[in-house]
Amino acid sequence: MARNRKNQSAAIRFGPALKAFLMCSGIVICCIGYVWQKQQIYELSRQMKSREVRVSLLREQNDKLRNQLGTMLMPQHLEERVRELKLGLVPPQPGQVWRLPEPQIVQSSPPREQQYAAEQTPGLATP
Amino acid sequence: MVKKLQYRRLLMLALLLGAAFAGLGYRLVDLQVLQHEDLSNQALKLTQHLYQLEPRRGDILDIRGNLLATSIFVKTVCADPAMIGNRQAEVAHALAPLLQVNEAALAQRLVPRTRQNEKGETLTNNYVVLKRKVSFETWQKVNFTMTNLTFNVNEKALNKKEAAFYQNLRTKAIFADPVDDQLRSYPGQTLAAHVLGYMGVRDSGESVGSDGIERTWENKLKGVRGWRWSERDRRQQEIVALRGQDVEAHDGLTVALTIDSFLQHVLETSLAEAMQKESPISISGIILRPRTGEILAMAVLPNFDPNNPGGSEDARRNRLIADVHEPGSTFKIVVVSGALNDQLITLNDQFDCERGHFPFAGRVLHDHAPYGILSTESIITKSSNIGAAKIGIRMGENRLYQYMQDFGFGAGTGILLPGEVSGILHPVKSWTKVSIAQIPMGQGVAATSLQMTMAMCAIANRGMLMHPMLVDHLQDEDGNVVARYAPERVRQVISEDTAREMVDALKTVVTTNGTAPKAALEHYTVAGKTGTAQKPPYQSNKFYASFIGFFPADNPQVCIYVSMDEPKGDLHQGGQIAAPVFKQIAEQAANYLNIRPDKDGEQVFPQLAAATDADQPVKTIVARAP
Numbered sequence: 195m196a197r198n199r200k201n202q203s204a205a206i207r208f209g210p211a212l213k214a215f216l217m218c219s220g221i222v223i224c225c226i227g228y229v230w231q232k233q234q235i236y237e238l239s240r241q242m243k244s245r246e247v248r249v250s251l252l253r254e255q256n257d258k259l260r261n262q263l264g265t266m267l268m269p270q271h272l273e274e275r276v277r278e279l280k281l282g283l284v285p286p287q288p289g290q291v292w293r294l295p296e297p298q299i300v301q302s303s304p305p306r307e308q309q310y311a312a313e314q315t316p317g318l319a320t321p
Numbered sequence: 322m323v324k325k326l327q328y329r330r331l332l333m334l335a336l337l338l339g340a341a342f343a344g345l346g347y348r349l350v351d352l353q354v355l356q357h358e359d360l361s362n363q364a365l366k367l368t369q370h371l372y373q374l375e376p377r378r379g380d381i382l383d384i385r386g387n388l389l390a391t392s393i394f395v396k397t398v399c400a401d402p403a404m405i406g407n408r409q410a411e412v413a414h415a416l417a418p419l420l421q422v423n424e425a426a427l428a429q430r431l432v433p434r435t436r437q438n439e440k441g442e443t444l445t446n447n448y449v450v451l452k453r454k455v456s457f458e459t460w461q462k463v464n465f466t467m468t469n470l471t472f473n474v475n476e477k478a479l480n481k482k483e484a485a486f487y488q489n490l491r492t493k494a495i496f497a498d499p500v501d502d503q504l505r506s507y508p509g510q511t512l513a514a515h516v517l518g519y520m521g522v523r524d525s526g527e528s529v530g531s532d533g534i535e536r537t538w539e540n541k542l543k544g545v546r547g548w549r550w551s552e553r554d555r556r557q558q559e560i561v562a563l564r565g566q567d568v569e570a571h572d573g574l575t576v577a578l579t580i581d582s583f584l585q586h587v588l589e590t591s592l593a594e595a596m597q598k599e600s601p602i603s604i605s606g607i608i609l610r611p612r613t614g615e616i617l618a619m620a621v622l623p624n625f626d627p628n629n630p631g632g633s634e635d636a637r638r639n640r641l642i643a644d645v646h647e648p649g650s651t652f653k654i655v656v657v658s659g660a661l662n663d664q665l666i667t668l669n670d671q672f673d674c675e676r677g678h679f680p681f682a683g684r685v686l687h688d689h690a691p692y693g694i695l696s697t698e699s700i701i702t703k704s705s706n707i708g709a710a711k712i713g714i715r716m717g718e719n720r721l722y723q724y725m726q727d728f729g730f731g732a733g734t735g736i737l738l739p740g741e742v743s744g745i746l747h748p749v750k751s752w753t754k755v756s757i758a759q760i761p762m763g764q765g766v767a768a769t770s771l772q773m774t775m776a777m778c779a780i781a782n783r784g785m786l787m788h789p790m791l792v793d794h795l796q797d798e799d800g801n802v803v804a805r806y807a808p809e810r811v812r813q814v815i816s817e818d819t820a821r822e823m824v825d826a827l828k829t830v831v832t833t834n835g836t837a838p839k840a841a842l843e844h845y846t847v848a849g850k851t852g853t854a855q856k857p858p859y860q861s862n863k864f865y866a867s868f869i870g871f872f873p874a875d876n877p878q879v880c881i882y883v884s885m886d887e888p889k890g891d892l893h894q895g896g897q898i899a900a901p902v903f904k905q906i907a908e909q910a911a912n913y914l915n916i917r918p919d920k921d922g923e924q925v926f927p928q929l930a931a932a933t934d935a936d937q938p939v940k941t942i943v944a945r946a947p
Contacts, residue, residue, distance in 0.1 A: 235562045236562060238562075239560070239561035239562040240561070242561050243559070243561050250394075253377075253394070254393070254394055254457055257377075257391065257392065257393045257394065258393060260380075260388065260391055261388070261391050261393060261506050261508055263388070264387065264388030264389075264391060264508035264509075265508040265509075267387050267388070267508075268387070268508055268509045268512065268582065268586075269512075269582055269583045269585075269586035269587075270509070270510075270512070270586055273586075285909065285912045285913065286912060287908075287912065289843070289844065291915075293917075
């Protein structure tokens with residue numbers, strides 16, 4: 195029997211509804227995806243900018259600290275500090291430099307089959 | 322009838338609508354087609370912006386990595402006079418103390434200036450620089466001050482236009498130039514000022530190295546500018562998401578010098594003390610390694626602070642390379658070396674020094690003491706002018722001229738600093754009859770102090786003349802070495818044997834028989850030569866006193882040059898006033914560089930010495946005694 199308004203099946207037709215739902219869902223997902231993507235771009239741009247600003251500030255701070263360290267390492271500054279703190283530091287005179295003759299390197303005996311810690315004689319390690 | 326009237330009205334309406342649509346259509350075509358190019362360019366100009374990314378200028382380090390010059394990013398504070406209206410006085414009053422400028426001058430600069438362009442339109446300037454090189458902290462203070470500035474007006478009673486004016490005045494009228502500038506900082510202040518040089522500003526506002534290493538190495542130090550095309554919103558803030566081309570700036574390379582900041586300090590301190598004592602016009606000194614030509618320290622007094630390089634031009638001049646003078650007796654090393662090298666004389670050959678009075682070619686040459694017969698060695702020891710003149714005469718004009726050229730006189734040493742001069746070395750054809758007798762004693766020839774030092778270094782370096790070396794290596798921002806410079810030989814001037822003989826002769830100068838016993842060191846054998854040149858006109862009592870020496874004489878590690886221009890004290894001889902300064906510098910340099918003494922004074926722990934097999938070669942390590 196043909197289907198018509200008077201004589202139609204009691205069963206609900208899900209096909210078109212599902213199609214419409216899927217289509218709408220697709221559009222909504224696309225829209226949400228687009229907005230999310232834009233939001234991500236905005237958020238990443240913001241993070242990028244803030245990190246750039248931070249890098250720039252750290253760089254400036256680094257430059258200042260480098261300059262400060264350079265000043266503190268200058269010989270005239272160190273001399274002033276030595277005077278201020280009354281440390282009495284002076285460079286040694288050549289007569290105060292003692293030159294130590296380097297001890298002769300002791301040749302170790304050829305290795306035996308077994309060596310025991312108790313038998314080892316104290317000596318200088320060879321390089 | 323009614324129908325006809327209705328048709329007419331309808332037609333009229335249709336015509337009007339048609340005309341309106343035609344007008345709109347034309348406008349559309351005009352905007353989108355005819356004016357498309359111009360309008361799109363205008364739109365791009367409003368939104369797109371080219372950001373210039375400034376590279377950081379490279380540092381200058383000493384040989385041990387200590388910082389000698391560095392750069393700090395700073396702001397250029399600018400103003401838009403068109404936005405200030407008639408509030409110049411208040412703004413200038415608020416900003417002048419912060420920017421440390423004259424208030425009246427600042428107010429004057431804030432006054433809008435008008436000009437007419439080619440089309441006859443009147444334009445108001447909207448960019449004026451208030452101060453360059455302002456630190457970030459000061460710029461923040463300026464910003465804060467401007468934001469909180471009150472102009473004694475009831476802002477609630479202002480209309481919209483006036484409120485917008487005050488808002489813009491506070492937030493936009495004073496701004497920082499978008500292109501960052503850099504402040505060059507020299508932590509050592511005057512330390513090695515003549516080597517480092519200083520920064521100047523071009524008319525365009527760009528900083529550029531104006532002297533010294535800063536100038537010579539400008540291309541390596543300045544780096545390469547980067548750029549970024551991006552879009553801006555209506556608040557002129559960058560829209561990061563719409564960035565186009567983004568090319569990073571390449572920072573400048575760091576230049577590591579052969580200068581040692583401690584030795585530089587020692588040199589400058591010693592020269593300053595001598596300056597105070599002898600009050601010369603200027604005093605100069607160099608410390609270098611004869612074997613390599615590395616300059617460890619180079620100083621001239623009076624000097625200047627490159628952080629603020631004002632003052633006299635004389636103080637900024639590196640006299641060691643830019644000034645020439647007659648070297649005086651130090652030049653005798655050239656004639657004696659040449660004659661020894663040509664085997665025209667030996668150290669034991671005898672010369673009659675005519676009791677200090679030698680008429681030659683219509684002139685009378687004098688010695689500072691009436692010497693009789695002197696050996697070649699004694700001529701160096703006593704610094705006899707007549708003896709040197711007789712050696713020169715025996716040598717002949719052409720050979721003498723050749724040796725002078727070989728020792729590097731009459732040509733630049735090739736030091737990588739601006740302003741070096743070649744000195745004056747007349748060709749033989751321009752010599753007078755007396756020149757052959759005058760030149761050997763250091764008259765009639767002009768040299769720079771550096772040329773004289775390099776000549777002495779050639780003798781110390783077994784006859785090999787070296788190029789002076791000031792830059793050790795270049796490194797990038799991560800510390801990677803990108804170029805390393807090796808010592809460069811110029812030529813073998815004299816043979817090794819001749820150089821050895823010369824060293825033996827020069828050792829006698831610092832003995833009690835010589836002219837510079839005050840240069841002798843307790844723990845090291847010194848070889849050197851004094852110089853006392855009378856400044857032209859020779860009748861005046863103006864002298865140029867100098868001493869050049871190296872030690873340990875047979876294994877030279879360091880060569881030191883000291884000179885004084887017109888010392889004002891009672892003494893004026895190089896051996897009397899320059900030699901003690903040499904000694905002072907040499908003792909400290911030897912300690913610092915831990916140079917092994919070649920005279921007695923070396924101490925060895927007795928117990929360890931006894932324990933060491935006498936037949937075994939002894940290696941030593943150094944310890945500091947308490």
